[in-house]
Amino acid sequence: MRTDLYQGHDYYNMDDLLTDEHKLIRDTARAWVKKEVSPIIEEAFEKGAFPRHLIKGIAEIGGFGPYIPTEYGGAGLDQISYGLIMQELERCDSGLRSTSSVQSSLVMYPIWKYGTEEQKQKFLPKLAAGEMVGCFGLTEPDHGSNPGGMTTNFKDAGDHYLLNGAKLWISNAPFADVAVVWAKNEEGRIHGIIVERGMEGFSTPTMHGKWSLRASDTGELVFEDVKVPKENLLPGRSGLGAPLSCLDSARYGIAWGAIGAGLDCYDTALRYAKERKQFGRPIAGFQLQQKKLAEMITEITKAQLLTLRLGQLRNEGRATSAQISMAKRNNVNMALEIAREARQILGGMGITNEYPIMRHMMNLESVVTYEGTHDIHLLITGLDITGENAFT
Ligand code: TGC
Numbered sequence: 167m168r169t170d171l172y173q174g175h176d177y178y179n180m181d182d183l184l185t186d187e188h189k190l191i192r193d194t195a196r197a198w199v200k201k202e203v204s205p206i207i208e209e210a211f212e213k214g215a216f217p218r219h220l221i222k223g224i225a226e227i228g229g230f231g232p233y234i235p236t237e238y239g240g241a242g243l244d245q246i247s248y249g250l251i252m253q254e255l256e257r258c259d260s261g262l263r264s265t266s267s268v269q270s271s272l273v274m275y276p277i278w279k280y281g282t283e284e285q286k287q288k289f290l291p292k293l294a295a296g297e298m299v300g301c302f303g304l305t306e307p308d309h310g311s312n313p314g315g316m317t318t319n320f321k322d323a324g325d326h327y328l329l330n331g332a333k334l335w336i337s338n339a340p341f342a343d344v345a346v347v348w349a350k351n352e353e354g355r356i357h358g359i360i361v362e363r364g365m366e367g368f369s370t371p372t373m374h375g376k377w378s379l380r381a382s383d384t385g386e387l388v389f390e391d392v393k394v395p396k397e398n399l400l401p402g403r404s405g406l407g408a409p410l411s412c413l414d415s416a417r418y419g420i421a422w423g424a425i426g427a428g429l430d431c432y433d434t435a436l437r438y439a440k441e442r443k444q445f446g447r448p449i450a451g452f453q454l455q456q457k458k459l460a461e462m463i464t465e466i467t468k469a470q471l472l473t474l475r476l477g478q479l480r481n482e483g484r485a486t487s488a489q490i491s492m493a494k495r496n497n498v499n500m501a502l503e504i505a506r507e508a509r510q511i512l513g514g515m516g517i518t519n520e521y522p523i524m525r526h527m528m529n530l531e532s533v534v535t536y537e538g539t540h541d542i543h544l545l546i547t548g549l550d551i552t553g554e555n556a557f558t
């Protein structure tokens with residue numbers, strides 16, 4: 167079993183900008199990850215299964231609904247605390263962060279924002295405590311970047327709705343107790359509906375064969391004339407903007423998470439470069455390796471500053487969707503580039519599971535695609551600065 171030697175890196179004294187509570191939350195998450203997850207993550211990744219016994223621990227560090235008010239079982243924390251928890255989880259593995267951010271931002275957030283008081287009381291405390299797991303169904307086999315084209319639909323059938331269709335690539339689906347599903351009504355308007363495991367006609371087949379995010383379970387959601395009680399409709403908002411607003415919260419968490427993955431690769435490569443000797447001296451002394459390491463910490467520091475500022479704007483309710491897109495796109499790409507460079511610094515050892523780098527690299531290939539691809543986020547920035555829509 168590999169010892170987790172990770173140390174945080176704070177080149178611009180960012181900690182001075184955090185409160186004591188922020189640092190406590192971050193350090194608690196880091197300590198839990200080191201003790202409970204680092205020793206088993208490589209095995210989970212190889213097995214291709216999320217270690218479900220971790221659910222309780224994620225709940226205990228505030229990883230389910232960090233910013234959901236305490237009256238609903240959440241931790242009542244601010245957006246920077248949420249980000250720091252995502253950073254620490256993804257420092258270990260993107261799949262671990264996925265499990266947490268889907269539950270928080272894609273399941274609890276829409277219930278909290280758009281649900282009835284009864285829905286909030288019924289679902290949020292159990293989701294926060296990890297007694298219930300949720301998933302989010304937006305993507306379909308033929309509608310990924312263009313979710314507005316979805317064909318999953320529901321019809322009014324008197325005292326219930328009849329739901330039909332299918333969702334693909336759904337994180338946590340194989341073991342989720344509830345799914346927040348986005349579907350069109352008879353007028354073609356998009357609504358969120360809570361579908362519960364056990365409803366007749368609802369199944370969640372597991373997707374196999376992933377070379378990425380292997381420690382996160384991914385599946386389909388299949389609806390064949392599922393009778394959904396009318397009280398399971400989220401009444402607070404309809405239209406594509408409703409699911410996209412949830413994505414804003416999740417993408418923000420990913421921006422922090424990606425910094426964690428980048429930090430872990432940098433930390434590993436720096437330590438290795440200082441220890442590994444070739445031609446009679448540590449490879450850290452060679453200019454070419456220093457260039458890689460210096461550029462890594464530069465990019466990490468830029469991402470840290472960008473993301474902390476975004477967190478301040480989120481706390482003030484002023485962050486725009488386009489600002490979130492920029493941070494998600496920049497930070498995931500930054501982490502992916504760092505993983506590739508760090509892999510080279512480790513030479514042959516870089517491809518083994520003795521070190522986390524190759525696992526991060528493979529995971530980040532999903533992260534750069536889900537929650538809006540690298541290209542889609544560029545087009546969001548393009549639209550924001552020019553006013554011209556280049557999507558269609
Ligand atoms: P468009 O016409 O631009 O917008 C439709 C309506 O939505 C509003 N809107 C937003 N509202 C809130 N937040 C945002 N970020 C919003 N972006 C747009 C917009 O104002 C409009 O409102 P209204 O009132 O005028 O109707 O829509 P479009 O069809 O042209 O699409 C725009 C586009 C391409 C940017 C959007 O569809 C998009 O973001 N596509 C990417 C899809 C995506 O990110 N899917 C993610 C699925 S979930 C996932 O990947 C989970 S992975 C989880 C994990 O494991 O961590």
Ligand code: FAD
Nearest residue numbers: 302303304305310311335336337532536537538539541557
């Ligand atoms: P496509 O939309 O088919 O895109 C293919 C390529 O075309 C991309 O490079 C894209 O950038 C490009 N492209 C598309 N449109 C344009 C355009 N207008 N201009 C230029 N280029 C364009 N979804 C959920 O709903 N819930 C989940 O929990 C979830 N979890 C996921 C977990 C994993 C591991 C993965 C891989 C995906 C997950 N997704 C989830 C789905 C994810 O959001 C989609 O994969 C993503 O939105 C992209 O859709 P797509 O794969 O269909 O690619």
